[in-house]
Amino acid sequence: MLGFVIQRFIQAVGVMAVMSVIVFCGVYAIGNPIDIVIPPEATQDIREDAIRRLGLDQPLYRQYFIFMSNLLQGDLGRSFVYNIPVLDLIGGRLPATLELVLISVISATFIGVTLGIYAGYRPESWLARTIMAVSVLGFSVPSFWVGLILILTFAVNLGWLPAGGRGDTVMIAGIEWSFPTLNGLSHILLPAINLALFKLAMMIRLARAGTREIMLTDTIKFARAAGLSEATILRRHLLKLISIPIITVFGLELGSTLAFAVVTETIFSWPGVGKLIIDSIAVLDRPVMVAYLILVAFLFVTINFVIDLVFALIDPRVRNGVSA
Amino acid sequence: MNDASTPLRRFWAEFRENRIAVVALAVVVLMILLAIFASLVSPQNPYDLANLSLMDSRRPPGFVGSGGYTHLLGTDPQGRDLLSAIFYGLRISIQIGLAAGFVSLTIGTALGILAAYKGGRIEALVMRLVDLQLSFPAILLALVIVALLGQGKVQLIGALVAAQYAYFARTAYGAAKAERGKDYIEAALATPLSARLVVMRHLLPNCTPPLIVVATVQIANSISLEATLSFLGLGLPVTEPSLGMLISNGFPYMMSGRYWISVYPGVALIILIVAINIVGDQVRDQFNPRLRK
Amino acid sequence: MTDPVLSVENLCTHFFTRAGVVKAVDGVSFDLARGEIMGLVGESGSGKTVTGFSLLGLVDPPGRIVRGSVRLAGTELTTLPDARLRALRGREISMIFQDPIATLNPMLTIGQQMKLAIDAHERLSRRAATARSTELLTQVGIPSAAARLRAYPHEFSGGMRQRVAIAIALLHRPAVIVADEPTTALDVSIQAQILLQMRDLARETGTAMIWISHDLAVVSSLASKLAVMYAGRIVEQGPTATLLRDPRHPYTAGLIASLPAMTKPGTPLTQIRGTTPSLLSLPPGCPFAPRCGKTTDRCREEPALTEENGRGWRCFHPEGSNQEVPA
Numbered sequence: 001m002l003g004f005v006i007q008r009f010i011q012a013v014g015v016m017a018v019m020s021v022i023v024f025c026g027v028y029a030i031g032n033p034i035d036i037v038i039p040p041e042a043t044q045d046i047r048e049d050a051i052r053r054l055g056l057d058q059p060l061y062r063q064y065f066i067f068m069s070n071l072l073q074g075d076l077g078r079s080f081v082y083n084i085p086v087l088d089l090i091g092g093r094l095p096a097t098l099e100l101v102l103i104s105v106i107s108a109t110f111i112g113v114t115l116g117i118y119a120g121y122r123p124e125s126w127l128a129r130t131i132m133a134v135s136v137l138g139f140s141v142p143s144f145w146v147g148l149i150l151i152l153t154f155a156v157n158l159g160w161l162p163a164g165g166r167g168d169t170v171m172i173a174g175i176e177w178s179f180p181t182l183n184g185l186s187h188i189l190l191p192a193i194n195l196a197l198f199k200l201a202m203m204i205r206l207a208r209a210g211t212r213e214i215m216l217t218d219t220i221k222f223a224r225a226a227g228l229s230e231a232t233i234l235r236r237h238l239l240k241l242i243s244i245p246i247i248t249v250f251g252l253e254l255g256s257t258l259a260f261a262v263v264t265e266t267i268f269s270w271p272g273v274g275k276l277i278i279d280s281i282a283v284l285d286r287p288v289m290v291a292y293l294i295l296v297a298f299l300f301v302t303i304n305f306v307i308d309l310v311f312a313l314i315d316p317r318v319r320n321g322v323s324a
Numbered sequence: 325m326n327d328a329s330t331p332l333r334r335f336w337a338e339f340r341e342n343r344i345a346v347v348a349l350a351v352v353v354l355m356i357l358l359a360i361f362a363s364l365v366s367p368q369n370p371y372d373l374a375n376l377s378l379m380d381s382r383r384p385p386g387f388v389g390s391g392g393y394t395h396l397l398g399t400d401p402q403g404r405d406l407l408s409a410i411f412y413g414l415r416i417s418i419q420i421g422l423a424a425g426f427v428s429l430t431i432g433t434a435l436g437i438l439a440a441y442k443g444g445r446i447e448a449l450v451m452r453l454v455d456l457q458l459s460f461p462a463i464l465l466a467l468v469i470v471a472l473l474g475q476g477k478v479q480l481i482g483a484l485v486a487a488q489y490a491y492f493a494r495t496a497y498g499a500a501k502a503e504r505g506k507d508y509i510e511a512a513l514a515t516p517l518s519a520r521l522v523v524m525r526h527l528l529p530n531c532t533p534p535l536i537v538v539a540t541v542q543i544a545n546s547i548s549l550e551a552t553l554s555f556l557g558l559g560l561p562v563t564e565p566s567l568g569m570l571i572s573n574g575f576p577y578m579m580s581g582r583y584w585i586s587v588y589p590g591v592a593l594i595i596l597i598v599a600i601n602i603v604g605d606q607v608r609d610q611f612n613p614r615l616r617k
Numbered sequence: 618m619t620d621p622v623l624s625v626e627n628l629c630t631h632f633f634t635r636a637g638v639v640k641a642v643d644g645v646s647f648d649l650a651r652g653e654i655m656g657l658v659g660e661s662g663s664g665k666t667v668t669g670f671s672l673l674g675l676v677d678p679p680g681r682i683v684r685g686s687v688r689l690a691g692t693e694l695t696t697l698p699d700a701r702l703r704a705l706r707g708r709e710i711s712m713i714f715q716d717p718i719a720t721l722n723p724m725l726t727i728g729q730q731m732k733l734a735i736d737a738h739e740r741l742s743r744r745a746a747t748a749r750s751t752e753l754l755t756q757v758g759i760p761s762a763a764a765r766l767r768a769y770p771h772e773f774s775g776g777m778r779q780r781v782a783i784a785i786a787l788l789h790r791p792a793v794i795v796a797d798e799p800t801t802a803l804d805v806s807i808q809a810q811i812l813l814q815m816r817d818l819a820r821e822t823g824t825a826m827i828w829i830s831h832d833l834a835v836v837s838s839l840a841s842k843l844a845v846m847y848a849g850r851i852v853e854q855g856p857t858a859t860l861l862r863d864p865r866h867p868y869t870a871g872l873i874a875s876l877p878a879m880t881k882p883g884t885p886l887t888q889i890r891g892t893t894p895s896l897l898s899l900p901p902g903c904p905f906a907p908r909c910g911k912t913t914d915r916c917r918e919e920p921a922l923t924e925e926n927g928r929g930w931r932c933f934h935p936e937g938s939n940q941e942v943p944a
Contacts (some may be wrong), residue, residue, distance in 0.1 A: 015456065056325035067828055085494060124678075140601040144555045145571070145590050152578055152587070163579065212645055216677070218719040224675055226734040227707025228597065240724040263552060281467065316769040317723060323357040341635075 004312055012305045019297040020071070023290060024064050077287035081280070086291040090273055094295075095175045096166060097265070097272030101257045103192045103218065108199035109250055116207025117238065123212060131204060138201030143260060147194040147267035154190060162187050164269035183187070191268040195261060199253050206249055210242040244315060251307035255300040332468025338610055345606035351599040355592075359415040366408035371563075398584040400573060406584065409570055410592050416566040417593070420477070421547035424484035428546075429539050431485065437527055439493070440500035451497060454490045462487035466549055470558045480559060484546045495538045499531040521573040540604030544597045551593055567593040621648035622792050622825050623672070623710075628685035630664075630671045639896045641667040641680065643849035649793065654819060654826045656836030656857070658872070659846030662893045665829045668846070669795040672827075673712055674702045690792060708738045711786040712795040716802050717778035721770040727754075727781055728766030734785050753784040758814055776807035783815065797829045812839055833872050837861055845869045846900050848894055848904035855928025863927075865935035867909050903932070 051057050058066065070077065076086040119128040153164035167187030169176035178184030214220060215238070223233050262274035269275070273292060280288040340346060356364060398406050439450040457465070469483035503509060503526060512522050551568030553559040555575075560566055565573070567589045574585025630642035642664045649655055659665050670676050672687055674694060687694040689710055694702060700802035714720045722730060731750040735741055741749065747766065754762035758778040770778055779799055786794055794816070799809040816839055819826050830836045836843065837857050844854040845868065864870040871889040891908035903909070906916040911934040920931045 077611065089920070136601060136605065137598065140544060140548070140597045141594050142552055142597070144552050145594060148571070148575065148578065148586060148590065152583055156579060206600075218714050218716060219722050221670075221675060222712075222714055222720040222782065222785075223722075224703075225673055225706055225712040226788075227703055227705070227711075227737040228733055229703060229737065232733060232737065236725070236729075237722050241722065243724075256461035256463075259464040262463065262467065263556065266556060277467075281558070291462075297460075300460065315724065316726075317771050340636075 007311065008305055008308045012301045016298060016301050019301070020068065020294055021064070023293040023297065025060070063123070067250060076291040076294070079280075079288050081283055081285045081288075086287045089288065090291055090295060091275060093271060093273045093276050095177070096270060097258065097261050098186065099177055099179065100191055100195060100264070100270060100272060101254065101261055103188065104196035105199055105250070105257050107192070108196040109203050109246070109252075112200045112203025113207045113242075113246060116204040117211050117234070117242070119204065120208035120211025121215065123208075128208075132208070135201040135204040138197045139205070141192060141197075141258060143198055144263050144267060146197055147191075147264060150190045150194055150268070158300055161190050163190075164267075166271055191264050191270050192265070194267070195257060195264045198260070199257060202249065202253065203246070204275070206245060207242060210245055214238055214241050237271050244311070247307060247310055247314070251303045255296070255303050258296060258299060335610065339606060345602055348363065348599040348602035348606075350531050351595060352603060355414060355596050355599070356418060358411055362408075362411040362415045366405070366411045368405040370404040370409045370412055372426045398588075400570065400585050401577065402557075403473065406570075406588055408470050409565065410567070410589050413565055413567040413570050413589060414592060414596070416564055417547050417550060417568070417596070418483060420484070420550045420560075420566065421543045424481045424546040424550075425539055425543035427481065427485045428489040428542060429492050429535065431536060432489040432494075433496040433528075433531065435489070436493040436496030436498075437500045437523060437531065440497050440504050441523060441527060443504075450493070454493045454497070457490040457492060462545075462549060463552065466553060467556075467558065470553060475558070475561050477560060477564065480550060483553070484549055487549065491538055491542055492535065495534045496531045499534050500527045503527055503530040514550065524573045537604060537608040537611060540600060540607060544600040544604065547593070548597050552590065567596075621650045622690055623649040623827075624686075624688040625672070625689075626686045627667070628671055628687060629683045630667050630676055630680055631683050632680040634679055634897075637897050640849050640899065641896060642671055644685070645849075645851050646685075647844055647851065647854060649825045649827065651792070652819065652825055653821045653842060654816065654828060654840045655842045655844060656833075656840030657827055657829045657844050657846060658833050658836055659831065660830075660893050661831055662896070663846040663847040664896075665831075665846050666797050669712060669797050669827065669829055672793075672795055673706055673710055674699075675706075675712075676900075693764055704738070707734060707786075708789040708793070709791050710795070711789075711791045713779070713782050713799045714785045715798040717775055717782050717799075718770075718802075720782050721778055723770050726767055727773075728771055731766070731782075731785055731788065732803065734788050736788055749786075749788065753787055754781065756818065757781075757784045757787070758810075759784070774809065775863065776803050779803060779811060783811075786822070787818065787822070791824060793825045793827070794819070795827045795829070798831070801830070801832070808835070815839075834876055845872065848899060850898060850904070850931070852905065852932070853928075853930040855930075859926075859928055863937050865923075865930040865937060866905075866932045867934070867936060868905050869930075870936045878889040 048057075051269055067077070074087060076090075078084060079086050079089050115131045119131045122128050151163045155162045165187055166178050166184065168181040168183040169178050170180045171177075171189070178188045181323065219241070220233060220237060223237055228237075234241070259274075261270075261272060262278060264270065265274035266274045266278055273295070277292045279285075280292070339349075400406055400409060435450050435454070439447040459569065466483040466487045469486050473479035473482060480503060507524060509526060512526065550559060550566060551571065554566050554568030555572045557572065559568055564567070570589035571586045571593070574582070574589070575589075577585050625648075626646045628642055628645045629640065632641055632706065634640040645664075645668055647655065657665050657668065667676065667680065667719055671682055672694070674697070678683060682695050685695065689705065690876070692705070694705070705800075719927050721727075723867070725733075728747065728750060731753075732743075732746050735746045735749060747763075750766055751762045754765060759765055759777060759780055765773075770781070773781065779802075783799070799815075800811050802862075803811065812835065815826070818824070828840055830837055842855070843857050843860045844851045845860075845866065846852070853860065853864065853869045860869060861873060864873055868889070871887070874887040875889065889908060892906060894907065900907075901919065902917040903920050906912045915933045920933050922929050922931055923935070
C-alpha cells in the first residue's frame with residue numbers, strides 16, 4: 001500500500017515537471033509581449049529597461065530556470081498588464097471558480113448517478129427514455145449555447161435571476177463565498193446549472209451503462225438466486241460495483257469542469273480564473289497564462305493522485321496489489 | 325434474419341427500425357446539402373458588400389429589406405440576411421468539423437495501430453502521451469493552441485485535431501490490441517505474410533466499427549468546439565463567420581431583446597449537432613455486441 | 618415414488634427477440650424426489666441453463682415463462698408474486714453458477730456476502746450470522762473459515778470461490794439446489810473433490826439437486842437419474858444406470874457412444890454429425906431428425922412421450938428394443 005502511494009506520488013511529480021516545461025515553452029513562443037506592456041512611442045531605453053526587468057533578454061532555458069526556482073518559492077512573476085504578482089491575481093479569482101465548479105460537479109454527480117441508475121435499471125420505462133433524451137441534449141448542445149438560452153429565458157424574458165456577476169458574498173475563512181447569501185445564490189444558480197448540465201448528462205450515461213452491464217452479470221443473478229431483495233441488490237451490490245467508474249470520471253470531470261468554467265464564466269461575467277485567462281490570452285499576458293496552465297495542470301495531477309488513493313481505499317483488488 | 329443480404333443492407337434494415345435515428349439521418353443529409361448549395365438556396369449573398377445596407381441591420385424576422393425580399397429570420401448587425409448567413413455559416417462549420425474529424429481519424433488510427441502492432445517502447449510512449457492528453461480537457465488544449473498559432477482555418481483545424489486525435493488513437497489501439505493478442509495474428513506473423521497485410525487485413529478492419537462510432541461523435545464535437553472557440557473570440561477570422569461567430573455577434577444584442585441574431589444560428593447549430601449524435605448513438609448500439617440479443 | 622419435492626410440467630420459456638421467438642425451453646416435464654440428484658444433460662444451447670433459471674423465476678427479458686407449471690413442495694412458482702418468489706429463492710430453492718469468478722462480488726468480503734444472503738431471509742444477530750457462515754464454510758471444506766470471512770473473493774482460488782458460492786447456496790438448507798455446471802471452469806482434480814462433496818452434502822441435508830452439465834461422464838457418476846435435453850425439450854429421461862446401459866433415443870445413444878470410457882481403447886470415438894439447430898428456425902417435427910440416422914417420414918411429426926418402467930423417451934424409432942411405436 002505504501003509502495004503504491006509512493007510510486008503514484010513520484011509519477012505525479014514527474015508529470016508535473018513535464019507539464020511545466022511544455023506549458024512554459026508553448027506559451028513563451030507566442031508573440032512578443034513587450035509590445036503590449038510598452039507603449040509604441042516609448043524610447044529604446046525604456047524598452048530595453050523593461051525587457052531586462054521582465055527577464056526577456058535571457059535565453060529561454062534560463063528564463064525557465066528562473067521561472068521554476070521562482071515557482072518553487074511561490075513566485076509566479078507579475079502580470080504584464082495588471083502589474084501585480086500573478087499569484088495574488090489568480091488567488092483572488094480562484095475561490096469564485098472553485099465554488100462554481102464544486103457546486104456544479106457535486107450536484108451533477110448525485111443527480112446524474114441517481115437518474116442514470118434508474119434509467120439503466122428500467123431501460124424500457126418512459127421515464128428512463130425521457131432521462132436519456134434529456135441527456136442526449138445535455139451531451140450534444142454546446143455549453144455556451146445553453147448559457148445563452150438560460151440568460152435569455154430567466155434573466156431577459158422572465159427577469160427572475162441576474163444575468164451575470166457574483167452578487168453578495170460572505171467572508172468565510174478569509175475567502176469570499178457566494179452561496180451563503182440569497183443574493184449570491186441567485187447569482188450562482190444559472191452559471192452552476194450551465195456548467196453542470198454537461199456533467200449531468202455524462203454521469204447519467206455512465207451510471208446507466210454501468211447499471212445495465214452490471215445487472216446482467218452473474219454476480220447479480222447469484223444475489224437474486226440467494227433471495228436478496230432488489231433494493232438490497234441495488235444498494236449493496238450495484239452501488240459498490242458502479243462506484244469505481246463513477247469516481248474515476250468524477251475526478252476527471254472535476255478537472256475538465258475547471259477548464260470548461262472558461263466558457264461559463266465568460267458568458268455570465270463570473271469573476272473567476274476562467275474569465276481572467278481568456279482576457280490574458282487576448283492581450284498575451286504571458287505570466288498569467290503560464291501560471292493558469294500550471295495551476296490547472298497541478299490541480300489535474302493532484303486530483304488524479306487523490307483518485308488513485310481513493311481507489312486503493314475502496315477496491316480491495318487494488319489495495320492488495322492485484323490488477324483488476 | 326435474412327442471410328442472403330449484404331452486411332450493409334442488414335445494417336440499414338436494423339437502423340431503419342429506429343424512426344428517430346432515420347429522421348436524424350435525414351436532417352444531417354439535408355443540412356449537408358444546404359451547406360454545399362448555400363450559394364444557390366440563399367436569398368442573398370451575405371458576403372457581397374454591395375448587397376448590404378446598414379439601414380437593414382438588426383431587423384426582426386419577417387422584415388422586408390431594401391433588397392426587396394423578406395428576411396424570414398431577420399438581419400444581423402451588419403444588415404445581412406440571417407437565413408443566408410446561416411446557410412453560409414453551416415458550410416464553414418461542417419467543413420471545419422469534417423476536416424478536423426478526418427485528419428484526427430487518420431492520425432489517431434495510425435498512431436493507435438502502430439502502438440498496438442509494434443508494442444514495446446513505442447507502445448508505451450504513444451499511449452502515455454495519449455492518456456496524458458485525454459486527461460487534459462480538449463477545450464483548454466484547443467484554447468492554448470489557437471492562442472499559440474493565431475487565428476485562421478488551418479490553425480483552428482490544427483487545434484481541433486490536437487484536441488481530438490487522442491480519442492481515435494485510444495479506440496484504434498484498444499481494438500487493434502485485442503485483435504493483435506489473438507493466436508491467429510501470431511500465427512499469421514509467423515508465416516512469411518507481410519506486416520502490411522496483417523495490419524490491412526486484420527487489424528484495421530477490426531478497428532473500423534468502433535472508429536466509425538468515435539468519428540461521428542467527434543465530428544459533432546469538432547463542430548461544437550469550433551463554435552465555442554468562435555464564441556470566445558478565438559475561432560475563425562471575422563471574414564469567415566461560422567455558426568459560432570454568428571451567435572457571438574448577436575450576444576450583445578440579446579439583452580435588448582434582439583434575440584433572433586443569436587438564437588436562429590444557434591438553433592441551426594443545435595439541430596446539426598443533436599442529429600449527428602442521434603445517428604452516432606444508433607450506430608454505436610448496433611455495433612455493440614453486448615446490447616444485441 | 619413418494620411425493621416429489623419439485624414437479625415441473627410442460628414448462629415453456631420463450632425469448633421474444635427482434636429476430637423472432639426463440640423457444641429455449643419448450644415443454645419440459647420432470648419430477649424430483651426429496652434428496653434425489655438428477656443430471657440434466659445436453660449440448661450448449663439446448664436450454665439446460667434457461668430451464669434452471671426458469672425454476673427460480675430468474676429469466677431475464679426478453680425471455681419469459683409462457684406456459685407450464687413449476688411446483689416446489691406443492692407451491693406453484695410460475696404464478697407466484699415477485700415478493701413471495703423472492704422469499705423462496707435462497708431459502709427453499711437456490712442455484713450455483715458455472716464461473717465462480719463472476720458470481721461473487723469482488724468489492725465485498727465473503728462474510729459480508731454471506732450476511733447479505735442470511736439477512737434476505739432471517740433476522741440473525743451479527744454473532745449468530747458469523748457462526749452460521751463459519752459453519753457452512755467449514756462444511757464445504759474451507760480451512761480456517763472464521764478468518765476467511767474477512768477475505769475478499771480475489772484472495773481465493775477458483776475452487777475455493779466455488780466452495781464459497783456453494784456455502785452461500787446452502788445457508789438456509791434449501792430443498793432444491795440447481796447447479797449449473799459448477800465444476801466446468803475448475804481443474805479436473807478439484808472438480809472431482811467438489812463433486813463428491815456436493816453429493817455428500819446433499820445426502821446429509823436431504824437437499825435435492827439438479828446438476829446441469831454438458832458432460833455425460835461427470836453427471837453419470839453423481840446423479841441417480843438423467844434427463845437428456847435437446848433443442849429445448851427433454852428427449853429421454855430415466856434412471857442413470859438404465860439409460861447408460863440401454864438408451865432408447867438415438868441422441869442419447871450418440872452421446873454415450875462418444876464417451877471415451879464407453880469405447881474400446883484404440884477404436885475411434887463416434888460423433889454425432891451436424892450441429893445444434895438454431896432454435897429460431899426449428900422445423901416442425903422431431904428436432905433431432907436432421908442429424909439422426911433413422912429418420913423417416915414419420916419424424917416430420919413431433920414424437921409423443923413413450924413411458925415404460927419409470928423411464929421415458931420421445932422417438933418413433935427407439936434404439937435397442939427394435940420395437941416401433943405403433944402408428
